[in-house]
Amino acid sequence: MGVTSTLSMAASVSQTKALDLTSVEDSLAFRRAVNLGSGTTAGKADKVFHDRRTLAASATEDLDLAGVLLDAFGAALTFVRVKGLYVSAADANVNNVVVGGAATNPWIGLLTATGTLTLRPGASVGAMAGVADATAYAVTAGTGDLLKVANSGAGTSVTYDIVIIGASA
Numbered sequence: 728m729g730v731t732s733t734l735s736m737a738a739s740v741s742q743t744k745a746l747d748l749t750s751v752e753d754s755l756a757f758r759r760a761v762n763l764g765s766g767t768t769a770g771k772a773d774k775v776f777h778d779r780r781t782l783a784a785s786a787t788e789d790l791d792l793a794g795v796l797l798d799a800f801g802a803a804l805t806f807v808r809v810k811g812l813y814v815s816a817a818d819a820n821v822n823n824v825v826v827g828g829a830a831t832n833p834w835i836g837l838l839t840a841t842g843t844l845t846l847r848p849g850a851s852v853g854a855m856a857g858v859a860d861a862t863a864y865a866v867t868a869g870t871g872d873l874l875k876v877a878n879s880g881a882g883t884s885v886t887y888d889i890v891i892i893g894a895s896a
Contacts, residue, residue, distance in 0.1 A: 728800075730773050732892050734811040734855040735760035761858045763810060767896040769861035772810045774798065776891040780876070783884050784822070787877040789829050792891070793868035806872075806893040808856075808863040809836055814844075814876075815851035817886040823847050823879035824887045832873045836864030845879070846887070863893070 737758040744751050763772045776796045782788060790796060792806040816824040827833070827843040837854055838844070844852055856863035866872050878885045 728773075729765040730763075730775055730892075731765055732763045732772060732775070732811070733760060734763065734853075734892065736853055736855070759855075761811070761855050763858070763892065767807075767894040770858040772892045772894050774804050774806055774891075774893050774895055776804055776806075777889065779886065779888050781884050781886045782824075782876065782878040784881045785878055786884075787875060789873040789875050790889075791872055792834055792866045792874060792893075793872035796891075805868065805895055806866045806891065807868075807896050808865055809834075809891060809893040810863045811853070811855040811890070811892040812837065812864070813851065813853040813888075813890040814846060815888045816846040816848055817888075818849040820848040820885045820887075821880075821883045822885050824850075824885050825875075825877040825879050826852070827875060828877075829873035829875035832870050834864075834866060834872055834874045836866060836871075866893070 740755040742753050794805045796804045798804050824846040825843050827838040828841050833840045
């Protein structure tokens with residue numbers, strides 16, 4: 728099974744200022760992208776996980792990046808390297824989605840062991856390794872493979888989308 732992917736992030740901004748006889752415009756088009764072929768070396772990926780998930784009020788879950796998640800075809804995934812990670816909290820959430828900080832065996836490829844990212848309702852975050860980066864964000868099975876996702880509060884559930892692209896070696 729082959730995997731090809733394009734990972735990207737972009738921002739377009741335009742600002743203007745009126746002067747006495749003219750106006751000045753500053754335009755910015757910022758885009759970074761990585762095209763990955765199929766495989767396990769630099770610039771390649773062979774594993775993909777994507778899902779829309781819901782956590783009950785005050786609930787947490789640990790996503791095991793090494794052997795528990797299933798791909799779209801029902802096969803178990805074992806990531807050794809994460810090449811791209813995207814998480815998006817649903818607009819309709821009342822509580823925040825908190826990513827990172829697993830109590831045991833935390834994945835520290837992107838964040839520190841206790842580091843977290845808080846996604847307010849409608850917020851998204853993404854990270855990608857460069858095309859020449861052979862190491863990417865390493866996963867260590869059994870000791871550094873849990874990505875914690877939590878609902879920040881009581882009262883309501885939260886929904887989030889997650890996409891993980893990586894390599895098995």
